[in-house]
Amino acid sequence: MGMRLVRAAVLLTFVGFWLAPVSARGTLDADEVQLKRALEARSGEMLETLRLWVGTNTGSFNQVGLERCSKMLAEPLSRLGFALEIVPGKALGLPGRPTQTGPLVIARRPAPSGVEGAPRFLLVGHYDTVFELSSPFQRLRIDPNDPGRAIGPGVADMKGGLVVLLFALQALAESGDLDRAGWTVIFNADEEVGSLVSRARIEAEARRADYGFVFEAVRPDGAMVRSRRGVGQFRLEVSGVAAHAGQAHAKGRSAIHELALKVVRLEALTDYSRGITFNVGTIEGGTKRNIVPERAYAWVDVRYDDSAQAKEILEGLQLIVQDSAVKGTRADLWG
Incomplete structure (x- = not known):
């Protein structure tokens, strides 16, 4: 049961954003093909969600924008039955930069009672970007030379990944697979400045998980990133x-x-x-x-x-x- 969920989660990570042909990701079983098709049918909804999130400025020092976006991220998880913990921002401790972080969003959905040996997944992503309010780069647009390519602050790093995360969970809920595991989702708002405040909480949650996925962008060829420098x-x-x-x-x-x-x-x-x-x-x-x-x-x-x-x-x-x-x-x- 655990490995099937791992395969499904990996599949959805790639399919949800890139919507790649099945042949590009290997052979899928019937259930996974069904999940993939269900996500493909929602590609327009994914794009509009991405447009909304990218259009909300979340530069690491934009406290107002981070507060607003944290609510956008938390609401759909609540509808999926996740219990929410919103940790207020704290002072970053950066010399010359007194600004505090945005909220740390932690969402938990334990496996239902009676599900024995249910694996525990940790899904992580950040919603701050390097583009502050002063940046001219503020909105999502579609590349006129490549209709399959979106351009905007945080499209790749990493609001696109957060869209993948959300729609993957929704698809697993619709298929009934969400109830076969325990889930913890963490959205931090200080990654671009070193995760100075959120790191301890992320590491603590990671020690309790069986599997972990960070929804940063994949390699240009679609390969999964298993470590960072x-x-x-x-x-x-x-x-x-x-x-x-x-x-x-x-x-x-x-x-x-x-x-x-x-x-x-x-x-x-x-x-x-x-x-x-x-x-x-x-x-x-x-x-x-x-x-x-x-x-x-x-x-x-x-x-x-x-x-x-x-x-x-x-x-x-x-x-x-x-x-x-x-x-x-x-x-x-x-x-």
């Missing part, structure tokens, strides 16, 4: 000495100058052959054109293939932080 985020801040750029330039110690030198060294740590990348994504600093900048900082994204590389990466970061080329400056690292 490690990721780290860091804030590097440099402090210097402010001075007038004309009358007292020599007395100043430029934080921007020191940070620029450190950025070059950070980027040089990238090693594609070993799967290690450093990306300095944003830089800010200074106050006015004619003042030697006293402060500057950068946000750094780090990716790696092997968890054993984490120690090496941290050591490399610390060496750059501790070594100052511009005398009179110092650096601090958060992350």
Whole structure:
């Protein structure tokens, strides 16, 4: 019973969004073919659901939009008989960014009593995106050159996956298979900023599950992703000495100058052959054109293939932080 449900869940994960031909996903049994056809018949409804969710801005720092979208996601699960737990957002703890997260939505539907040995599934997805209200990228549109391709903030990462999740559950409910397992669904609103608040709850629920699916996008060829690269985020801040750029330039110690030198060294740590990348994504600093900048900082994204590389990466970061080329400056690292 458990393996049949696993196969059905995998099938629905692919079919629900991509609606691929049966031959592209392997041989399906009669029940799975029926589920696939039922989902194909609802493709228009899926698109309109995706359009609504994508049209609701859920940038990681848009508290109002996250609150609104959390209700959109929770309501259909409630109709399927899931018990809802809405955990209010909490402070992210990011330096210089006091904004709190959006709500964490946890929905549970235990297997009915009397169903022995029912497997427990954990289905996970995030509804925040990297596109804030200030972004011009706000609405879903269909690619005029490819009618099967939707474009919009979160279409792939990952509101499209959330549509898959919802319609898969609805199809399993209609087929009667939803009652053959226990289900927990988690929607978090802080994934794009590191899941700093939601991670502990997700890990706790994962320890109670037999099977887990994360509804991020598949590979371009449709292959399932079974693991992701490690990721780290860091804030590097440099402090210097402010001075007038004309009358007292020599007395100043430029934080921007020191940070620029450190950025070059950070980027040089990238090693594609070993799967290690450093990306300095944003830089800010200074106050006015004619003042030697006293402060500057950068946000750094780090990716790696092997968890054993984490120690090496941290050591490399610390060496750059501790070594100052511009005398009179110092650096601090958060992350």
